[in-house]
Amino acid sequence: MELLGLDVLFKGSNAMRLLQGLGVAVEISIISVVISLVLGMLFGIFMTWKNPVARVISRIYLEIVRIMPQLVLLFIVFFGATRALGLNVSAELSSIIVFSFWGVGEMGDLVRGSLESIPVHQYESAAALGMTKGQIYYHVVIPQAVRRLIPMSINLVTRMIKTTSLILMIGVVEVMKVGQQIIEANRMVSPNAVFGIYGTILLLYFLVCWPISMLARHLEKKWSN
Amino acid sequence: MDFGAMVDYLPLFEQAMWLTLRIGWIGILGSLVIGLVVAMITHYKIPVLYQISLFYIELYRNTPLLIQLFFMYFALPRVLGVGIDAEACGMLGLALLGGAYMAESFRSGLEAVEPIQTESALSLGMTKAQVMRYVVLPQAVSLSVQSFVANIIFLLKETSVFSAISLMDLMFVAKDLIGLYYNTTECLVLLVIFYLIIILPVSILGTVVERKLRYGAFGS
Amino acid sequence: MADEREIVLRIENLTKSFGDNVVIDGLDLEVRAGEVIVVIGPSGCGKSTLLRCINGLEEIQGGRILLDDQEVDGRSKNIAQIRQKLGMVFQSYDLFPHKTIIENVTLSPIVVQKRPKEEAIAEGEALLERVGLLDKRDDYPRQLSGGQKQRVTIARALAMQPEIMLLDEITAALDPEMVHEVLDVILDLAREGKTMIIVTHEMSFARAVADRVIFLEGGHIVEEGIPELFFTNPKTERAREFLHTFEFTAVRSHTVEE
Known part of the structure; x- marks a missing residue:
């Protein structure tokens, strides 16, 4: 136990604090995931519009999401917004904004992909039956697209959870930060604490993300045939 | 915007960019090697190694790079008693993360090659190794190109956390300069420009290669 | 005899x-x-x-x-x-899509039989000539019709000089x-x-x-014999039925269509 530095975990409230730290990360993830899923749906539908302006806007948005590292976006909002707009955006809010911005783009692209995977004749035959655009989406397209979409969006959720680790880099108190605090506090008594703490954090992320990934894979297999 | 300051900062950013490129691309090459080896192990279901590979893939795909790096850089040396150079740690960390993703890309490519290809190569007298090398693998690779490019872009983006193990990359320089001189806008603009320089060519190349593979060279 | x-x-x-x-x-x-x-x-x-x-x-x-x-x-x-x-040719045209026609034919002679490249190519060209496809030498399989692909597959099998x-x-x-x-x-x-x-x-x-x-x-x-006898006068009832069914199927499907 001491060799691996696991002893610190059982000292005082350390384990509790780590879990609470993970809680902050989970909280940020949940808020961003919900925003991303809801707005991403709308954005995805928006992207399928033939309107050239809509196309250009969504293209630029998607390229930003595709090319810029989330950490750069985080820096821009956290450092830049304060400077340029005179706003004082908290680290926590910055991360929610950035993860949602990123998540909406990714989710939108997944939604677009699943909508476009529906063959054209499905749209055409629904239209031939006199359905409105809204009715076509609601009754014909969305039910079919959802099966493609769900496994991929579950994977997106695990990616968003993993991304929360970046918050450490702009100093939101969450699991990484708590881990560092515990390591600092126990530097003298338990020099191997660093192993136990980082090992535990790694394991915690794994325990959250792995079951979700397995679920996504299970659904993908189940629905593929 | 203070363009004078931006010009002053250029050399610092440029140096940081080379560091990012060096670690990033060596890491990516490493990830291709690891990915190929792991994919071969899982393809042939080599006992013991197969189970280890599956565990490795799941572990690295379901944890953040930042924490993998912390673990490798700060925690492992404590227990093993050997230190690791930050740059080497960055490369290895990226290669291991990427290896898990590349292995999955190779695997799905291998699965997508028609079984009749293997059978007809076997019936021409090739050994299993020759079938893999000359017939199955080249097709699997071209079937996975899209996914390789996506992984490479993903890995290049992931390099942004290297400053966490005190590597003087673009993020490090930007944060440092913002702290020192408060030229926030200038630094952020440079940061964006330099990441564009790093990632945009890969993104464009990816589109070109994909189109070429789909319509040009072969495939049916 | x-x-x-x-x-x-x-x-x-x-x-x-x-x-x-x-x-x-x-x-x-x-x-x-x-x-x-x-x-x-x-x-x-x-x-x-x-x-x-x-x-x-x-x-x-x-x-x-x-x-x-x-x-x-x-x-x-x-x-x-x-x-x-043994030279095997399958039902599906299973050419290697990432190789040109001549590469398809010479791959095995070169890597399996370790024959000199020039020799393998010369023989490959002779075989392509023989199946009437020498002009397709540098094309890729997807550029060929089904029948052409199948002729290349035969040439590819022959290139190994099978018994x-x-x-x-x-x-x-x-x-x-x-x-x-x-x-x-x-x-x-x-x-x-x-x-x-x-x-x-x-x-x-x-x-x-x-x-x-x-x-x-x-x-x-069930039965074996020289084709003249087998097709005109099969010995077994089953073979007769089989050959018969062949003819009948055509007539029947025609009737169904109407």
């Missing part, structure tokens, strides 16, 4: 099953050098499986297959060497107008005295090319 030609392939009591389903049930067959054997029978009679077994692509449950007195066993170490003596060709319904996936160009190549090979085992549904081709027709059903050889 005793056949003096040497026996190149000997199948003894071959048994092959998939789970409980016995596909080949104690089959014996001898093939002599230069002989062209056509295997026919209803679908599921085991004719394709027979060819796959001869090529060591299927694990067998009983009996043995001897090629030049060497046992064919998919799991044995020298299976790759044995397969070089026996195994042809598994090679025209079944082709558009009707392309069947002839492929079968002409095979007739040509037969004329030259190539040993072949052919599985086909083309009855008139079977009649033209075969030295011996084998009628397979339920994993057994």
Whole structure:
């Protein structure tokens, strides 16, 4: 136990604090995931519009999401917004904004992909039956697209959870930060604490993300045939 | 915007960019090697190694790079008693993360090659190794190109956390300069420009290669 | 009239099953050098499986297959060497899509037989010439029609200078107008005295090319004989029914359409 530095975990409230730290990360993830899923749906539908302006806007948005590292976006909002707009955006809010911005783009692209995977004749035959655009989406397209979409969006959720680790880099108190605090506090008594703490954090992320990934894979297999 | 300051900062950013490129691309090459080896192990279901590979893939795909790096850089040396150079740690960390993703890309490519290809190569007298090398693998690779490019872009983006193990990359320089001189806008603009320089060519190349593979060279 | 030609392939009591389903049930067959054997029978009679077994692509449950007195066993170490003596062509045009036509033909001679590249290419070109496709030398498979692809597949198998060709319904996936160009190549090979085992549904081709027709059903050889006798006056009721069904099917489907 001491060799691996696991002893610190059982000292005082350390384990509790780590879990609470993970809680902050989970909280940020949940808020961003919900925003991303809801707005991403709308954005995805928006992207399928033939309107050239809509196309250009969504293209630029998607390229930003595709090319810029989330950490750069985080820096821009956290450092830049304060400077340029005179706003004082908290680290926590910055991360929610950035993860949602990123998540909406990714989710939108997944939604677009699943909508476009529906063959054209499905749209055409629904239209031939006199359905409105809204009715076509609601009754014909969305039910079919959802099966493609769900496994991929579950994977997106695990990616968003993993991304929360970046918050450490702009100093939101969450699991990484708590881990560092515990390591600092126990530097003298338990020099191997660093192993136990980082090992535990790694394991915690794994325990959250792995079951979700397995679920996504299970659904993908189940629905593929 | 203070363009004078931006010009002053250029050399610092440029140096940081080379560091990012060096670690990033060596890491990516490493990830291709690891990915190929792991994919071969899982393809042939080599006992013991197969189970280890599956565990490795799941572990690295379901944890953040930042924490993998912390673990490798700060925690492992404590227990093993050997230190690791930050740059080497960055490369290895990226290669291991990427290896898990590349292995999955190779695997799905291998699965997508028609079984009749293997059978007809076997019936021409090739050994299993020759079938893999000359017939199955080249097709699997071209079937996975899209996914390789996506992984490479993903890995290049992931390099942004290297400053966490005190590597003087673009993020490090930007944060440092913002702290020192408060030229926030200038630094952020440079940061964006330099990441564009790093990632945009890969993104464009990816589109070109994909189109070429789909319509040009072969495939049916 | 005793056949003096040497026996190149000997199948003894071959048994092959998939789970409980016995596909080949104690089959014996001898093939002599230069002989062209056509295997026919209803679908599921085991004719394709027979060819796959001869090529060591299927694990067998009983009996043995001897090629030049060497046992064919998919799991044995020298299976790759044995397969070089067997040229197999499948129903689907299975050219390597990432190689040009000439590369498809020369790949195996170069990497398996380690023949000099120039020699392999020269021979590959001669083979392409022979199947009438030398002008497609540098094309990729996707640029060819089905019939052309299948002719290249035959050239690719011939490039290994196999003792026996195994042809598994090679025209079944082709558009009707392309069947002839492929079968002409095979007739040509037969004329030259190539040993072949052919599985086909083309009855008139079977009649033209075969030295011996084998009628397979339920994993057994039900009847065998020279084509003139087999097609005009089959000895067994089952063979007669099979040949009959052939004709009837056409008439019936016609009636249904109306």
